[in-house]
Amino acid sequence: MAKQSTIRTPIVCVMGHVDHGKTSLLDRIRGSSVVSTEEGAITQHIGATLVPIDAITRMGGALSKVSVNVPGLLFIDTPGHHAFTTLRARGGALADMAIVVVDINEGFRPQTIEALQILRNYKTPFVIAANKIDRIHGWRVQESQPFGKTFAQQNERVQGMLETKVYELVGKLSDLGFNSERFDRVSDFARNICIVPTSALTGEGLPDILMVLIGLAQRYMTENLKVSTDGPGAGTVLEVKEERGLGMTLDVILYDGILKVGDEIVVAGNDQIIETKVRSLLKPRPMKEILIEERFERVKSVTAAAGIKVAAPKLDAVIAGSPLQVIRGGNRDEVIERVRHEVQDIQVNLSDIGVIIRADTIGALEALSKELEGHQIQVMRATVGPVTRHDVIEAGTIKDPLYSAIVAFNTPVLPDAVDTLADVAMSHVSIFEGGVIYQLLDDYIEWREEKKQ
Ligand code: GTP
Ligand code: MG
Numbered sequence: 001m002a003k004q005s006t007i008r009t010p011i012v013c014v015m016g017h018v019d020h021g022k023t024s025l026l027d028r029i030r031g032s033s034v035v036s037t038e039e040g041a042i043t044q045h046i047g048a049t050l051v052p053i054d055a056i057t058r059m060g061g062a063l064s065k066v067s068v069n070v071p072g073l074l075f076i077d078t079p080g081h082h083a084f085t086t087l088r089a090r091g092g093a094l095a096d097m098a099i100v101v102v103d104i105n106e107g108f109r110p111q112t113i114e115a116l117q118i119l120r121n122y123k124t125p126f127v128i129a130a131n132k133i134d135r136i137h138g139w140r141v142q143e144s145q146p147f148g149k150t151f152a153q154q155n156e157r158v159q160g161m162l163e164t165k166v167y168e169l170v171g172k173l174s175d176l177g178f179n180s181e182r183f184d185r186v187s188d189f190a191r192n193i194c195i196v197p198t199s200a201l202t203g204e205g206l207p208d209i210l211m212v213l214i215g216l217a218q219r220y221m222t223e224n225l226k227v228s229t230d231g232p233g234a235g236t237v238l239e240v241k242e243e244r245g246l247g248m249t250l251d252v253i254l255y256d257g258i259l260k261v262g263d264e265i266v267v268a269g270n271d272q273i274i275e276t277k278v279r280s281l282l283k284p285r286p287m288k289e290i291l292i293e294e295r296f297e298r299v300k301s302v303t304a305a306a307g308i309k310v311a312a313p314k315l316d317a318v319i320a321g322s323p324l325q326v327i328r329g330g331n332r333d334e335v336i337e338r339v340r341h342e343v344q345d346i347q348v349n350l351s352d353i354g355v356i357i358r359a360d361t362i363g364a365l366e367a368l369s370k371e372l373e374g375h376q377i378q379v380m381r382a383t384v385g386p387v388t389r390h391d392v393i394e395a396g397t398i399k400d401p402l403y404s405a406i407v408a409f410n411t412p413v414l415p416d417a418v419d420t421l422a423d424v425a426m427s428h429v430s431i432f433e434g435g436v437i438y439q440l441l442d443d444y445i446e447w448r449e450e451k452k453q
Contacts, residue, residue: 005227011305182195280311
């Protein structure tokens with residue numbers, strides 16, 4: 001039988017600084033597309049929202065001119081880059097594209113910069129939502145309108161103010177090595193990052209951001225989006241959750257193939273590979289049926305891309321960020337090996353002398369190590385989990401004092417590690433802790449410079 005292939009829905013992750021409007025933006029996209037389309041056109045997935053292409057077309061006028069062959073966009077709701085780095089697929093990022101949300105009145109903040117650095121390292125295409133334009137003093141709201149239409153309705157002073165703010169962003173992006181422009185002046189998506197002025201509150205500019213995302217997908221990624229519709233399913237575990245009446249379940253984003261009830265699957269635990277069999281596949285119930293007691297609707301199978309809840313035995317030890325792969329035919333050993341490889345083989349180049357790094361998830365560890373590599377900082381060991389006493393002792397014995405350091409991202413330092421650090425013999429060792437990668441890096445680099453003198 002010939003293998004069927006199709007272009008799957010691109011997966012889009014929303015990133016950006018706290019309170020800049022990530023959740024509001026998704027809510028508004030969900031809300032408007034529900035209003036602008038026939039009932040049921042938009043579907044809520046587990047951990048994600050699928051906005052089909054016809055809903056997008058109806059929202060955005062300009063889009064109707066573009067010939068479109070992607071089936072829609074799957075937005076991952078879990079906000080922030082934490083999700084982005086946890087969601088890995090085949091050693092890369094799971095998200096095909098990203099929206100970086102920036103409050104246009106506040107400009108870039110630490111997490112905006114971090115998001116951009118992560119996207120650069122993963123070579124993920126993205127668009128900037130210059131959000132909260134309705135807060136510009138004197139702004140006249142044109143509910144849900146494309147940017148061009150609403151901009152034309154503003155007076156000259158307001159227009160000038162918006163331009164200035166957009167150019168401030170262009171300047172900041174340029175400092176970081178990105179060429180960018182307001183989206184309606186961009187002719188080559190490969191050379192320039194599009195900045196789309198938006199308001200998540202009023203819906204202004206949202207048709208444009210959807211259009212830019214579709215354009216990016218269409219022009220630059222259709223090859224990557226080709227998947228088999230009948231091949232064995234492959235996905236990434238978003239969350240491991242206990243559900244009443246179902247036991248332990250996995251929230252999974254399926255990015256390739258098909259997943260069926262009864263399929264044998266392989267997932268990863270902290271230090272073991274788990275084989276099990278899918279007992280049920282569950283989708284959220286549509287809103288209007290919310291009164292029905294059971295929260296989920298059972299389905300027999302799902303095809304990529306989709307967000308789905310998987311119930312199966314033996315899921316207790318599964319880790320978030322783990323790959324999920326279906327065993328089909330005689331490829332059991334191969335699949336197990338692939339999953340094992342994906343978990344162990346984080347793309348870190350280790351050196352004999354270097355810093356010790358720790359992070360809360362596999363993806364975060366990888367993001368941190370890439371950033372260090374970019375600064376020619378060597379890494380001796382990279383592991384998931386809290387900082388231990390052993391880490392401190394190891395850092396203490398490193399020959400080069402400039403590397404007697406532990407860099408810990410989003411993960412605690414255990415009490416006995418703190419005790420050991422207080423030891424006189426360990427006075428030359430430092431631990432850098434934090435939740436923003438590039439700040440950790442700056443701290444470490446500063447410490448290093450001081451030591452050199
Ligand atoms: P975290 O998830 O905490 O990182 O924040 P977030 O980026 O998801 O921001 P969220 O969407 O929760 O928005 C934060 C606040 O800004 C809320 O009070 C929103 O109502 C408000 N807000 C978001 N977008 C807009 C906008 O375009 N205009 C205005 N006026 N307010 C907005
Ligand atoms: Mg949020």
